[in-house]
Structures are given as C-alpha cells and as structure tokens.
Amino acid sequence: MNDESTTVVADLEAGIGTLTRLASASVDATVVVVEPTLRSIDVARRAVAVADEQRQGRVVVVANKVGDDEDRARIDEAFAGRRMVVVPDDPAVDTADRLGVSPVDHEPGAPAVAALESLVEALGLAS
Amino acid sequence: MSVTGSLAESASMIRVAFVGKGGAGKSTIAGTFARLLARRGQPVLALDSDPMPGLPYSLGVGVDDHPIPDDVVVAGPEGGPRWVLRPGLDAAAIVDRYAARCPDGVRYLQFGNLWGHVVRLQQAQHAWSQVVEELDRDSWHLVGDLPGGTRQAMFGWGKYADTVCVVVEPTVKSMHTARRLLTLSGARWGPSRLVLVVNKARDGSDAARVSERLGLEAAAVVPHDGTAGRADRRGAAPLDSAPGGPLAGAVDGLVDHVVSLYSLGREVTQ
Amino acid sequence: MKIAVVGKGGAGKTTTSAVLARTLGRRGARVVALDCDTNPNLGLSLGVGDSETERLLTLREEVGDGAADHAPTWEDILDRYGADAPDGVRLSVITRIENPEPG
Numbered sequence: 001m002n003d004e005s006t007t008v009v010a011d012l013e014a015g016i017g018t019l020t021r022l023a024s025a026s027v028d029a030t031v032v033v034v035e036p037t038l039r040s041i042d043v044a045r046r047a048v049a050v051a052d053e054q055r056q057g058r059v060v061v062v063a064n065k066v067g068d069d070e071d072r073a074r075i076d077e078a079f080a081g082r083r084m085v086v087v088p089d090d091p092a093v094d095t096a097d098r099l100g101v102s103p104v105d106h107e108p109g110a111p112a113v114a115a116l117e118s119l120v121e122a123l124g125l126a127s
Numbered sequence: 128m129s130v131t132g133s134l135a136e137s138a139s140m141i142r143v144a145f146v147g148k149g150g151a152g153k154s155t156i157a158g159t160f161a162r163l164l165a166r167r168g169q170p171v172l173a174l175d176s177d178p179m180p181g182l183p184y185s186l187g188v189g190v191d192d193h194p195i196p197d198d199v200v201v202a203g204p205e206g207g208p209r210w211v212l213r214p215g216l217d218a219a220a221i222v223d224r225y226a227a228r229c230p231d232g233v234r235y236l237q238f239g240n241l242w243g244h245v246v247r248l249q250q251a252q253h254a255w256s257q258v259v260e261e262l263d264r265d266s267w268h269l270v271g272d273l274p275g276g277t278r279q280a281m282f283g284w285g286k287y288a289d290t291v292c293v294v295v296e297p298t299v300k301s302m303h304t305a306r307r308l309l310t311l312s313g314a315r316w317g318p319s320r321l322v323l324v325v326n327k328a329r330d331g332s333d334a335a336r337v338s339e340r341l342g343l344e345a346a347a348v349v350p351h352d353g354t355a356g357r358a359d360r361r362g363a364a365p366l367d368s369a370p371g372g373p374l375a376g377a378v379d380g381l382v383d384h385v386v387s388l389y390s391l392g393r394e395v396t397q
Numbered sequence: 398m399k400i401a402v403v404g405k406g407g408a409g410k411t412t413t414s415a416v417l418a419r420t421l422g423r424r425g426a427r428v429v430a431l432d433c434d435t436n437p438n439l440g441l442s443l444g445v446g447d448s449e450t451e452r453l454l455t456l457r458e459e460v461g462d463g464a465a466d467h468a469p470t471w472e473d474i475l476d477r478y479g480a481d482a483p484d485g486v487r488l489s490v491i492t493r494i495e496n497p498e499p500g
Contacts, residue, residue, distance in 0.1 A: 007398045007421055010431040011414035011439045014149040014275050014406030015179050018433060026399070033404035033413050038362035039154075039181050042191070043405035046179075056401060064409040071360065093412060100299025102444030103412060104419050105483070116416035123400065125421065148436070149406010179405065275406030277436040299447060300411070300438040307436060307454075 007125070016047045022054065029057040029123050034079075035064050036071035041078045048082070058083070060122045064112075065089045085122050087115040139390050141268040143322075144174075144288035148304035149275025151294045152326040155365060156349065158185025159378045160385075161270040162366050165231040167382070172222060173229070174259060174271035175237040176284045178248060182237070182272045186229040187364035193227040194239035197250040200257075210253035218261040221254065230367075234267075259287045277304065280311050290385060292322045295341070297333040302340050309341065320388055324381060327351040347381035349374055415442035422484035430482065432490040439490070443482040453480055453490040 010027070012018040019030075030051040034044035044061065051059045060083045063075040067089035075086075090112030096103040103113050120126055141164070145157040158173065165171040175182045183191040199221060200210035212221070226234035238255035239248045259269075269287055273279045285291065295305040309321055323343045325334045327350075334348040350373045358368035365374045402414045411434075418430040432439035432453075440450030456478050479489040 006427045006429055008429045008431055009414050009418040010401050010433050011411055012401055012403050013434045016403060019403050027401045028398050029400045031400060031402045031413060033402060033408045033410045035408045037360045040405045040408050043179050047403045062413050097298040097300060100441050100447050102415060102442055104416055105444050113416055116413055117420045119417050120420050300441055303438055304436050
C-alpha cells in the first residue's frame, strides 16, 4: 500500500465519520463530492473543514448534478475560492445507475463522464 | 427472507424505522410520514440517529441543530454503561425539554450534529439511546430515521422499531443495499415487519422490477417528481412546498398501510 | 498516491471514485480502487457487474466473521479479496467494520 507507483482511490463511507477518524495526513488528496441540495452542501462543508484541519492533502470539490444557474450559485456561494470540478446533471449517469453498469461503459462521451475525467487534472495527476 | 407478522396483537403504538441507501429519500419520506400521522390526531415522536441529520428539513423545522445537551448525563456505575441520565431526569422529561416542536405537533429528538470529531457526540448518544429504551411505550408513536447505508442497522441502532421501512430507488445500487438491509433487519431486530417503499419511480415497471428483485410487494410507490426535487434542493419540506403533490399522496397511503398493521382505533384510518 | 473520496450518501461518491480510477488506469497508472463502505457498491460503477460485486461482499463477510485466514500483506489481500475491473483497475472491498459508532 505504500508502494509509490500505485494510486489508491478510496471510496469512503457516506457522511464524514471515516474522515474524522482518519489519522492526520493519511492521504495525499481528498475529493469532496457534493450535490446542490442544502443537506449535501452542509455535509460537504464539514468534510472540507475536517480535511483542511487534518491536513488530508489537496482538497478538490466535485459539484455533482448541477442542473441550472440556481444550483451553480448555491455551490459557488458555499465553496468560493475552492479548487472545483463542476459536473452537469446528466441522464446518462441515471441510466447507468438504473442498469447497474459503469457510466464509462454505458456512454463514454457523456458530459458528466467527461467532466469527471477532468478530476485527474484538478488533482494534479496529469502526466 | 421471512416477512414476519408475529407481533402481539395488542401492539397499538406504531414503532417504525426508515432505512435505505443514502439519497434514496428516507428522511423526506420519514418526516412526511411523521407529520401525516400527527395530523390524524396522534402523538408522534420523530427519532433521528443520523449524526448529519436530514429529518428536520422534511419535518419543517429547518435548522438541523437541536441537540440534547451533554449535561443531561453523568458517568455511569462501574461495570455499567459509560453515561446514564442524571438522577431526577427520565425519558419523558428529556422529550419534554429537548425534543423540538415541529409543525402538526410532531416532536423531534436528535442526539446532535456532527461538526468535528465523533467523540463529541458520545454523551448525547447515550442519553438518546437511554430515552428511546425507557420511553413509555404507550405515550408516543415512534418514527425513526437512520443514516444511509447498512452500518447503523448492523449495530442495532433501529432496534426500537417493530416495523422496518426500507426505502429504495430503482437503481441497482439502491436494491443491493435494500437486500442487505432486509436480511439484517430480519436477522438482528426481529421479529419485525418489513415494509418496502419504492421512491422516484418513473413508471409502473420500476416498482415491479424492485419488488421482483427484493421478493417483497411495495406498500407504497412514490413517483419521480421533478418539482419535489427542486424544493428539496432548497431544503423545503414537501408538505409545505407541495402539500397536494404526489409524494404527500403516496406517503399518506403508506400511513394507512402501517396503521393497518397495528390495532389502532378506527378513527386513525382516514 | 492516496486519494480519499467523501460526501453525503447519494451525492455521487461512488460514481466519482469509479470514473477517476478508470481514467487513471486508462492513462497507464497502476490503480487500486478501495471500497471502504460497510455497504460496498463500487464494483457496480467500476463495471465488474452485479454478481461479482455480491461475491466480493460475501468474501468480506467471511473475513469479518473470522472464517477466513488472516491475510498477511496488502498484496495478499488484494489478490484474494479483489477483482479485476476494466482499464487495469484492481478493486478491493476489504474493510474492517471496526466500531459501532453511528456514522
């Protein structure tokens, strides 16, 4: 696991419980995924604060399911000045979820998939 | 999977817990359920064990911070629980003082709100658990909301309930979670009645697909409703933003169904 | 390089983790996708399918129940309790459910 040539992407449990229990500086980057609902923004703000406080590497906010200007404004207000990837609300992802397949396989060129691919650059991992 | 109906016929107060994958709509449906039951003239206590509470929004009390203060507990006896309610305080008194007052007369008890480290909530969690354990069974209908996923269910946080309501949206992930929850609830909380609610159904085939996959008929099917989704994004309670909407209608039907599982008086059934 | 992905349930954590892992894999990185949820669903979004996702859960439960031998190294764990996903990504769902805290 400490092998430098391996990239580990850890999908943590929902909420911020695991993040609060993680020893400080355990990871090199923290991706905080948020949808434009009040509750999701609330959870994400706390996650960002805990990740900063515990020095869990570079923090990138993924603003998911952004459907209109109102959504965008709500996210921008909550995460002003943060490194961010904006992912549009995309029926292709809903369909993939309903089918239980990867969105990458279901529709590789879907707008949400393309936006999520740019997370690699936002994390500074592009070679 | 066994669906049991072996509860004592005398059980008259509803004790229901809502579980499901995160984002399936548990809090929205649980809060609406609590208010619609209260509108039938019933005393309803809404229980929230989510350290990131969502229930206040659908209950219509907005601000999600209604904690039980730490000083309601003192260190427990040696060999016993770590914290116990302070002498002179009992479950009824805690509900009276600290359960938030919500629209339609619902009372709402949470153990607090996780801002930083989990350890901060321990006293309130002990108080909450003791209240739920010791509360007079004839005083309140209990409508509980667990956090998304399987962790709390696995550790018995919903064991106050004798009816477990599994909320599912028609995605494969949500059905996976539901199947695990149905097994866990049957095995560890039993005997409990299992009730399936299909949320965000786009057409009739969605509910049929979920029912077939989980081997359980849906007691309620809540249609996908774009308008409700927009209101939810702003944190509005569906009963306030769309009182006559499809969600309110479907959940009222769910209340009818759950009421019918108990020996409640005829006046509760609308 | 270790990356943690967090958020409220239903926000799209798993979809984000899966697309990130597969994109990195496709670009030639050696990637391990780690499902740390007590309710693991990452396999679905990575594209390993329904039955393989369930099989990994069953293995995880054996470990939790102490029915399986203790795997000595991470490599070993990934070998035994993992699955190959497309784009060269290795999926592992091994998690200890270490404490009964509520969230």
